[in-house]
Amino acid sequence: TSVEQLTLDQAKKEIGPLRDQITQWGKEYYEQDNPTVEDYVYDRQYQRLVQIEQRFPELQTTDSPTQRVGGEVESQLTKVRHEIPMLSMGDVFSIEELMDFNQRQQENRDVDVEPEYNLELKIDGLSLSLVYENGKLVQGSTRGNGNIGEDVTENVKTIKSVPQVLPEPLSVEFRGECYMPKESFAKLNAQREADGQPVFANPRNAAAGSLRQLDPKVTAKRDLDTFMYYVPEYQKIGVTTQAEALDKMRELGFKVNPNNRVVHNRQEIEDYIKEYTAKRDQLAYGIDGIVEKVNDLETEEALGNTVKVPRWEIAYKFPPEEQATVVRDIEWTV
Numbered sequence: 001t002s003v004e005q006l007t008l009d010q011a012k013k014e015i016g017p018l019r020d021q022i023t024q025w026g027k028e029y030y031e032q033d034n035p036t037v038e039d040y041v042y043d044r045q046y047q048r049l050v051q052i053e054q055r056f057p058e059l060q061t062t063d064s065p066t067q068r069v070g071g072e073v074e075s076q077l078t079k080v081r082h083e084i085p086m087l088s089m090g091d092v093f094s095i096e097e098l099m100d101f102n103q104r105q106q107e108n109r110d111v112d113v114e115p116e117y118n119l120e121l122k123i124d125g126l127s128l129s130l131v132y133e134n135g136k137l138v139q140g141s142t143r144g145n146g147n148i149g150e151d152v153t154e155n156v157k158t159i160k161s162v163p164q165v166l167p168e169p170l171s172v173e174f175r176g177e178c179y180m181p182k183e184s185f186a187k188l189n190a191q192r193e194a195d196g197q198p199v200f201a202n203p204r205n206a207a208a209g210s211l212r213q214l215d216p217k218v219t220a221k222r223d224l225d226t227f228m229y230y231v232p233e234y235q236k237i238g239v240t241t242q243a244e245a246l247d248k249m250r251e252l253g254f255k256v257n258p259n260n261r262v263v264h265n266r267q268e269i270e271d272y273i274k275e276y277t278a279k280r281d282q283l284a285y286g287i288d289g290i291v292e293k294v295n296d297l298e299t300e301e302a303l304g305n306t307v308k309v310p311r312w313e314i315a316y317k318f319p320p321e322e323q324a325t326v327v328r329d330i331e332w333t334v
Protein backbone atom coordinates (compact mmCIF):
# COMPACT_ATOMS: atom_id res chain seq x y z
CA THR A 1 0.00 0.00 0.00
CA SER A 2 1.31 3.46 -0.83
CA VAL A 3 1.81 5.77 2.14
CA GLU A 4 -0.93 8.16 0.91
CA GLN A 5 -3.46 5.34 1.09
CA LEU A 6 -2.55 4.09 4.58
CA THR A 7 -5.11 4.49 7.35
CA LEU A 8 -3.85 5.46 10.79
CA ASP A 9 -4.53 1.92 12.03
CA GLN A 10 -2.55 0.37 9.20
CA ALA A 11 0.30 2.84 9.76
CA LYS A 12 0.34 1.98 13.48
CA LYS A 13 0.65 -1.71 12.66
CA GLU A 14 3.36 -1.21 10.09
CA ILE A 15 5.56 1.34 11.83
CA GLY A 16 6.85 -0.79 14.75
CA PRO A 17 8.23 -3.67 12.68
CA LEU A 18 9.52 -1.20 10.07
CA ARG A 19 11.50 0.72 12.71
CA ASP A 20 12.80 -2.54 14.21
CA GLN A 21 13.93 -3.73 10.78
CA ILE A 22 15.73 -0.46 9.99
CA THR A 23 17.34 -0.42 13.45
CA GLN A 24 18.54 -4.00 12.95
CA TRP A 25 20.02 -3.19 9.52
CA GLY A 26 21.67 -0.11 11.07
CA LYS A 27 23.29 -2.26 13.79
CA GLU A 28 24.68 -4.65 11.19
CA TYR A 29 25.97 -1.79 9.05
CA TYR A 30 27.30 0.71 11.61
CA GLU A 31 28.30 -1.49 14.53
CA GLN A 32 29.25 -4.81 12.99
CA ASP A 33 30.48 -3.51 9.59
CA ASN A 34 28.51 -6.34 8.08
CA PRO A 35 25.38 -5.28 6.16
CA THR A 36 22.92 -7.97 5.13
CA VAL A 37 21.00 -5.92 2.54
CA GLU A 38 22.00 -3.58 -0.26
CA ASP A 39 21.93 0.15 0.48
CA TYR A 40 19.03 0.80 -1.88
CA VAL A 41 16.88 -1.68 0.03
CA TYR A 42 17.73 0.13 3.27
CA ASP A 43 17.16 3.55 1.64
CA ARG A 44 13.74 2.53 0.30
CA GLN A 45 12.49 1.33 3.69
CA TYR A 46 14.02 4.36 5.41
CA GLN A 47 12.21 6.70 2.98
CA ARG A 48 8.96 4.88 3.68
CA LEU A 49 9.43 5.37 7.41
CA VAL A 50 10.14 9.10 6.85
CA GLN A 51 6.96 9.40 4.77
CA ILE A 52 4.79 7.57 7.30
CA GLU A 53 6.09 9.77 10.11
CA GLN A 54 5.45 12.88 8.01
CA ARG A 55 1.91 11.82 7.21
CA PHE A 56 1.15 10.74 10.82
CA PRO A 57 3.23 13.00 13.09
CA GLU A 58 1.49 11.45 16.12
CA LEU A 59 3.44 8.25 15.38
CA GLN A 60 6.83 9.98 15.62
CA THR A 61 9.13 8.88 18.43
CA THR A 62 12.42 10.39 19.58
CA ASP A 63 14.15 7.04 19.32
CA SER A 64 13.12 6.48 15.70
CA PRO A 65 16.06 5.79 13.33
CA THR A 66 14.94 8.95 11.47
CA GLN A 67 15.85 11.02 14.56
CA ARG A 68 19.22 9.43 15.34
CA VAL A 69 22.64 9.36 13.74
CA GLY A 70 24.19 5.97 12.97
CA GLY A 71 24.13 3.15 15.49
CA GLU A 72 24.98 2.86 19.16
CA VAL A 73 28.62 2.61 20.15
CA GLU A 74 29.02 -0.87 21.48
CA SER A 75 32.54 -1.74 20.41
CA GLN A 76 35.34 -2.26 22.94
CA LEU A 77 37.13 0.86 21.75
CA THR A 78 37.41 3.80 24.16
CA LYS A 79 34.58 6.31 23.81
CA VAL A 80 35.05 9.92 22.80
CA ARG A 81 32.52 12.75 23.22
CA HIS A 82 32.09 15.03 20.19
CA GLU A 83 31.76 18.59 21.47
CA ILE A 84 30.29 19.47 18.08
CA PRO A 85 28.02 16.56 17.06
CA MET A 86 28.96 14.61 13.94
CA LEU A 87 25.75 14.49 11.96
CA SER A 88 24.31 12.37 9.18
CA MET A 89 23.18 13.93 5.89
CA GLY A 90 19.85 14.25 4.15
CA ASP A 91 19.59 12.70 0.72
CA VAL A 92 17.76 13.12 -2.54
CA PHE A 93 17.52 10.73 -5.45
CA SER A 94 16.84 13.03 -8.42
CA ILE A 95 17.65 16.50 -9.75
CA GLU A 96 14.04 17.53 -9.14
CA GLU A 97 14.25 16.62 -5.46
CA LEU A 98 17.56 18.47 -5.23
CA MET A 99 16.00 21.60 -6.74
CA ASP A 100 13.08 21.35 -4.29
CA PHE A 101 15.56 21.13 -1.44
CA ASN A 102 17.38 24.24 -2.72
CA GLN A 103 14.10 26.08 -3.09
CA ARG A 104 13.09 25.29 0.51
CA GLN A 105 16.52 26.26 1.75
CA GLN A 106 16.23 29.60 0.01
CA GLU A 107 12.77 30.24 1.48
CA ASN A 108 14.30 29.52 4.87
CA ARG A 109 16.91 32.21 4.28
CA ASP A 110 14.26 34.59 3.03
CA VAL A 111 16.39 35.91 0.17
CA ASP A 112 15.95 36.00 -3.60
CA VAL A 113 19.45 35.30 -4.81
CA GLU A 114 20.39 31.69 -5.31
CA PRO A 115 23.38 30.97 -3.09
CA GLU A 116 26.72 29.76 -4.33
CA TYR A 117 27.22 26.04 -3.80
CA ASN A 118 30.34 23.96 -3.48
CA LEU A 119 29.87 20.53 -5.02
CA GLU A 120 31.97 17.61 -3.84
CA LEU A 121 32.11 13.90 -4.40
CA LYS A 122 30.44 11.80 -1.72
CA ILE A 123 33.23 9.44 -0.73
CA ASP A 124 32.01 6.01 0.28
CA GLY A 125 33.84 5.45 3.55
CA LEU A 126 33.26 6.42 7.16
CA SER A 127 33.49 9.80 8.83
CA LEU A 128 36.67 10.62 10.66
CA SER A 129 37.42 13.39 13.15
CA LEU A 130 41.01 14.54 13.65
CA VAL A 131 41.80 16.87 16.55
CA TYR A 132 45.05 18.86 16.58
CA GLU A 133 46.50 20.80 19.49
CA ASN A 134 49.26 23.29 18.77
CA GLY A 135 49.66 21.63 15.40
CA LYS A 136 50.02 18.09 16.78
CA LEU A 137 47.55 15.29 16.14
CA VAL A 138 46.09 14.37 19.53
CA GLN A 139 42.93 12.47 18.69
CA GLY A 140 41.29 10.53 15.90
CA SER A 141 37.72 9.30 16.31
CA THR A 142 34.76 7.82 14.47
CA ARG A 143 31.27 9.33 14.32
CA GLY A 144 29.54 6.65 16.41
CA ASN A 145 26.06 7.88 17.31
CA GLY A 146 27.05 11.46 16.53
CA ASN A 147 27.61 12.49 20.14
CA ILE A 148 29.76 9.60 21.28
CA GLY A 149 32.30 8.12 18.89
CA GLU A 150 35.18 5.69 19.18
CA ASP A 151 38.80 6.62 19.88
CA VAL A 152 40.94 5.40 16.98
CA THR A 153 43.93 7.71 17.50
CA GLU A 154 46.62 5.02 17.34
CA ASN A 155 44.97 3.45 14.29
CA VAL A 156 44.77 6.77 12.50
CA LYS A 157 48.50 7.34 13.07
CA THR A 158 49.14 4.38 10.75
CA ILE A 159 47.39 6.11 7.81
CA LYS A 160 49.98 7.76 5.56
CA SER A 161 47.80 10.64 4.35
CA VAL A 162 47.08 11.85 7.91
CA PRO A 163 49.64 14.48 8.97
CA GLN A 164 50.82 13.99 12.54
CA VAL A 165 52.20 17.54 12.70
CA LEU A 166 50.85 20.60 10.89
CA PRO A 167 53.04 23.41 9.53
CA GLU A 168 51.11 25.85 11.79
CA PRO A 169 50.48 25.49 15.56
CA LEU A 170 46.72 25.18 15.13
CA SER A 171 44.30 23.82 17.75
CA VAL A 172 41.49 22.76 15.45
CA GLU A 173 39.27 19.79 14.65
CA PHE A 174 39.24 18.61 11.02
CA ARG A 175 36.72 16.16 9.61
CA GLY A 176 36.66 14.00 6.55
CA GLU A 177 36.26 10.51 5.19
CA CYS A 178 38.41 7.45 5.80
CA TYR A 179 38.13 5.03 2.88
CA MET A 180 39.79 2.05 1.25
CA PRO A 181 40.80 2.42 -2.44
CA LYS A 182 39.03 -0.03 -4.77
CA GLU A 183 42.23 -1.86 -5.66
CA SER A 184 43.27 -2.33 -2.02
CA PHE A 185 39.79 -3.63 -1.25
CA ALA A 186 40.01 -6.22 -4.04
CA LYS A 187 43.45 -7.35 -2.83
CA LEU A 188 42.34 -7.53 0.80
CA ASN A 189 39.31 -9.64 -0.06
CA ALA A 190 41.33 -11.94 -2.33
CA GLN A 191 43.77 -12.49 0.53
CA ARG A 192 40.98 -13.11 3.03
CA GLU A 193 39.36 -15.58 0.71
CA ALA A 194 42.66 -17.42 0.27
CA ASP A 195 43.02 -17.50 4.08
CA GLY A 196 39.49 -18.82 4.53
CA GLN A 197 38.34 -15.65 6.30
CA PRO A 198 35.01 -13.93 5.67
CA VAL A 199 35.23 -11.25 2.96
CA PHE A 200 34.02 -7.65 3.35
CA ALA A 201 30.77 -6.73 1.61
CA ASN A 202 32.15 -3.52 0.06
CA PRO A 203 35.03 -1.00 0.40
CA ARG A 204 33.05 1.06 2.91
CA ASN A 205 32.68 -1.86 5.28
CA ALA A 206 36.29 -2.88 4.75
CA ALA A 207 37.40 0.66 5.68
CA ALA A 208 35.19 0.72 8.78
CA GLY A 209 36.27 -2.77 9.85
CA SER A 210 39.93 -1.84 9.36
CA LEU A 211 39.80 1.49 11.21
CA ARG A 212 37.73 0.18 14.13
CA GLN A 213 40.37 -2.30 15.31
CA LEU A 214 41.59 -2.79 18.88
CA ASP A 215 45.09 -3.50 17.58
CA PRO A 216 46.63 -0.67 15.47
CA LYS A 217 49.00 -3.23 13.90
CA VAL A 218 46.03 -4.71 12.08
CA THR A 219 44.99 -1.28 10.82
CA ALA A 220 48.58 -0.60 9.71
CA LYS A 221 48.41 -3.60 7.34
CA ARG A 222 45.25 -2.32 5.65
CA ASP A 223 45.63 0.29 2.96
CA LEU A 224 43.44 3.08 4.34
CA ASP A 225 43.34 6.57 2.92
CA THR A 226 41.57 9.86 3.70
CA PHE A 227 39.91 12.86 2.06
CA MET A 228 39.31 15.72 4.49
CA TYR A 229 36.38 18.09 3.81
CA TYR A 230 35.12 19.95 6.85
CA VAL A 231 36.32 22.37 9.53
CA PRO A 232 33.46 22.96 11.99
CA GLU A 233 35.20 25.99 13.56
CA TYR A 234 36.25 27.51 10.27
CA GLN A 235 37.12 30.90 11.82
CA LYS A 236 40.12 29.23 13.43
CA ILE A 237 41.72 28.67 10.03
CA GLY A 238 40.81 32.11 8.68
CA VAL A 239 38.49 31.16 5.81
CA THR A 240 35.01 32.31 4.81
CA THR A 241 33.91 29.73 2.22
CA GLN A 242 33.86 25.94 1.99
CA ALA A 243 36.04 26.05 -1.15
CA GLU A 244 38.62 28.10 0.76
CA ALA A 245 38.47 25.66 3.66
CA LEU A 246 39.36 22.83 1.26
CA ASP A 247 42.29 24.85 -0.13
CA LYS A 248 43.52 25.68 3.35
CA MET A 249 43.41 22.00 4.34
CA ARG A 250 45.47 21.14 1.24
CA GLU A 251 47.98 23.77 2.28
CA LEU A 252 48.18 22.25 5.75
CA GLY A 253 49.14 18.91 4.25
CA PHE A 254 45.84 17.04 4.38
CA LYS A 255 44.67 14.96 1.47
CA VAL A 256 41.68 16.74 -0.06
CA ASN A 257 39.70 15.47 -3.03
CA PRO A 258 40.59 17.57 -6.10
CA ASN A 259 37.17 17.37 -7.77
CA ASN A 260 35.17 20.03 -5.93
CA ARG A 261 33.53 22.80 -7.96
CA VAL A 262 31.82 26.07 -7.07
CA VAL A 263 28.50 26.44 -8.94
CA HIS A 264 25.59 28.88 -9.08
CA ASN A 265 22.65 27.36 -10.91
CA ARG A 266 20.76 24.25 -11.95
CA GLN A 267 22.61 23.82 -15.23
CA GLU A 268 26.01 23.80 -13.53
CA ILE A 269 24.75 21.37 -10.89
CA GLU A 270 23.34 19.03 -13.53
CA ASP A 271 26.59 19.16 -15.53
CA TYR A 272 28.60 18.18 -12.46
CA ILE A 273 26.26 15.30 -11.62
CA LYS A 274 26.38 14.04 -15.21
CA GLU A 275 30.13 14.32 -15.38
CA TYR A 276 30.76 12.33 -12.20
CA THR A 277 28.03 9.79 -12.85
CA ALA A 278 30.01 8.98 -16.01
CA LYS A 279 33.46 9.16 -14.36
CA ARG A 280 32.45 7.25 -11.27
CA ASP A 281 33.74 3.85 -12.36
CA GLN A 282 37.14 5.25 -13.37
CA LEU A 283 37.86 6.71 -9.93
CA ALA A 284 40.26 4.79 -7.70
CA TYR A 285 37.85 5.10 -4.77
CA GLY A 286 34.14 4.51 -4.35
CA ILE A 287 31.64 7.37 -4.39
CA ASP A 288 27.93 6.95 -3.80
CA GLY A 289 26.79 10.39 -4.83
CA ILE A 290 27.66 14.06 -4.76
CA VAL A 291 27.36 16.49 -1.86
CA GLU A 292 26.05 20.01 -2.33
CA LYS A 293 27.12 22.52 0.34
CA VAL A 294 26.31 26.19 0.71
CA ASN A 295 29.68 27.77 -0.03
CA ASP A 296 29.47 30.81 2.26
CA LEU A 297 30.25 29.61 5.77
CA GLU A 298 28.34 32.36 7.58
CA THR A 299 25.23 31.39 5.63
CA GLU A 300 25.98 27.79 6.46
CA GLU A 301 26.05 28.59 10.18
CA ALA A 302 22.84 30.60 9.93
CA LEU A 303 21.05 27.67 8.25
CA GLY A 304 22.16 25.34 11.07
CA ASN A 305 21.14 21.72 11.63
CA THR A 306 18.19 19.54 12.56
CA VAL A 307 18.78 16.87 15.25
CA LYS A 308 20.05 14.55 12.55
CA VAL A 309 21.17 16.46 9.45
CA PRO A 310 22.65 19.84 8.44
CA ARG A 311 20.30 22.19 6.55
CA TRP A 312 23.20 23.56 4.50
CA GLU A 313 24.22 20.35 2.76
CA ILE A 314 22.50 17.50 0.99
CA ALA A 315 23.58 14.31 -0.74
CA TYR A 316 22.42 13.50 -4.25
CA LYS A 317 22.62 9.68 -4.36
CA PHE A 318 23.43 7.85 -7.58
CA PRO A 319 20.88 5.30 -8.73
CA PRO A 320 21.81 1.87 -7.33
CA GLU A 321 24.04 -0.23 -9.58
CA GLU A 322 23.05 -3.47 -7.89
CA GLN A 323 19.39 -2.82 -8.48
CA ALA A 324 20.05 -2.31 -12.19
CA THR A 325 21.74 -5.73 -12.31
CA VAL A 326 18.80 -7.41 -10.62
CA VAL A 327 16.34 -5.79 -12.97
CA ARG A 328 18.41 -6.90 -15.94
CA ASP A 329 18.59 -10.48 -14.63
CA ILE A 330 14.84 -10.57 -14.34
CA GLU A 331 14.45 -9.30 -17.88
CA TRP A 332 16.79 -11.96 -19.20
CA THR A 333 14.93 -14.79 -17.55
CA VAL A 334 11.56 -13.56 -18.74
Ligand code: NAD
Binds near residue numbers: 026036037040
Ligand atom coordinates in the same frame (compact mmCIF):
# COMPACT_ATOMS: atom_id res chain seq x y z
P1 NAD B 1 25.63 8.81 4.66
O1 NAD B 1 26.80 8.00 4.99
O2 NAD B 1 24.86 8.45 3.47
O3 NAD B 1 25.98 10.35 4.49
C1 NAD B 1 26.63 11.13 5.45
C2 NAD B 1 28.11 10.90 5.41
O4 NAD B 1 28.64 11.19 4.14
C3 NAD B 1 28.88 11.80 6.31
O5 NAD B 1 28.81 11.36 7.64
C4 NAD B 1 30.26 11.69 5.73
O6 NAD B 1 30.97 10.68 6.39
C5 NAD B 1 30.03 11.23 4.31
N1 NAD B 1 30.66 12.04 3.26
C6 NAD B 1 31.33 11.53 2.20
N2 NAD B 1 31.81 12.49 1.42
C7 NAD B 1 31.48 13.66 1.98
C8 NAD B 1 31.72 15.01 1.63
N3 NAD B 1 32.38 15.36 0.53
N4 NAD B 1 31.24 15.96 2.44
C9 NAD B 1 30.55 15.65 3.57
N5 NAD B 1 30.30 14.37 3.95
C10 NAD B 1 30.75 13.38 3.17
O7 NAD B 1 24.69 8.92 5.89
P2 NAD B 1 24.51 7.92 7.07
O8 NAD B 1 23.36 8.39 7.82
O9 NAD B 1 25.75 7.68 7.79
O10 NAD B 1 24.20 6.55 6.41
C11 NAD B 1 23.19 6.35 5.54
C12 NAD B 1 23.77 5.52 4.44
O11 NAD B 1 24.20 4.28 4.95
C13 NAD B 1 22.79 5.25 3.36
O12 NAD B 1 23.46 5.30 2.12
C14 NAD B 1 22.36 3.84 3.62
O13 NAD B 1 22.05 3.18 2.44
C15 NAD B 1 23.55 3.25 4.28
N6 NAD B 1 23.13 2.21 5.21
C16 NAD B 1 23.01 0.96 4.74
C17 NAD B 1 22.58 -0.04 5.56
C18 NAD B 1 22.46 -1.44 5.01
O14 NAD B 1 22.03 -2.31 5.75
N7 NAD B 1 22.83 -1.68 3.77
C19 NAD B 1 22.26 0.23 6.90
C20 NAD B 1 22.40 1.51 7.35
C21 NAD B 1 22.83 2.51 6.50
